[in-house]
Amino acid sequence: xxxxxxxxxxxxxxxxxxxxxxxxxxxxxxxxxxxxxxxxxxxxxxxxxxxxxxxxxxxxxxxxxxxxxxxxxxxxxxxxxxxxxxxxxxxxxxxxxxxxxxxxxxxxxxxxxxxxxxxxxxxxxxxxxxxxxxxxxxxxxxxxxxx
Numbered sequence: 255x256x257x258x259x260x261x262x263x264x265x266x267x268x269x270x271x272x273x274x275x276x277x278x279x280x281x282x283x284x285x286x287x288x289x290x291x292x293x294x295x296x297x298x299x300x301x302x303x304x305x306x307x308x309x310x311x312x313x314x315x316x317x318x319x320x321x322x323x324x325x326x327x328x329x330x331x332x333x334x335x336x337x338x339x340x341x342x343x344x345x346x347x348x349x350x351x352x353x354x355x356x357x358x359x360x361x362x363x364x365x366x367x368x369x370x371x372x373x374x375x376x377x378x379x380x381x382x383x384x385x386x387x388x389x390x391x392x393x394x395x396x397x398x399x400x401x
Contacts, residue, residue: 307355308384309347318385319343321352329374331363339379352382 312319322340325333336356341349355361366376 303360304355307351307358307360308386309351312346312348312384313386315346316386317343317346318383319346319348320384321348321382323352323356323380323382325356325378327363327365327374327376327378329365329372331365331372332359333357333361333363333378348382348384351384352380355382 309319311317320340320342321338323336324339325336328334333356336353338349338352341352361378361380363378365372365374367373
């Protein structure tokens, strides 16, 4: 989101997808599950698109934060039943922004399969790191010339 303060915020997503077998948490945008077929991200948010979800209050306060999200994966690759597992700091809207990203279809997920058929179930988890952009330096007016 480009706020009235003239800066663009950044949102970084780090996540894992969990299915029948626990996945290894990897600090990567494309953390891949290990073991049996389980859901994994087919698409990642576009950086410019992610900024649309940056909470207004946090942007105005130049605050960063983190939200952890857990969702159930549908057979179609959508996310349902999302809950915020953690939000820091509270009161700035980071959890609500993470939920809005999930509802907004930011991620398309490959569902787990049973006998080759896409099946609902498995979990998709993301840690979303919200980082404010540096404040834009505003030019100052030149000093008044002496009279």
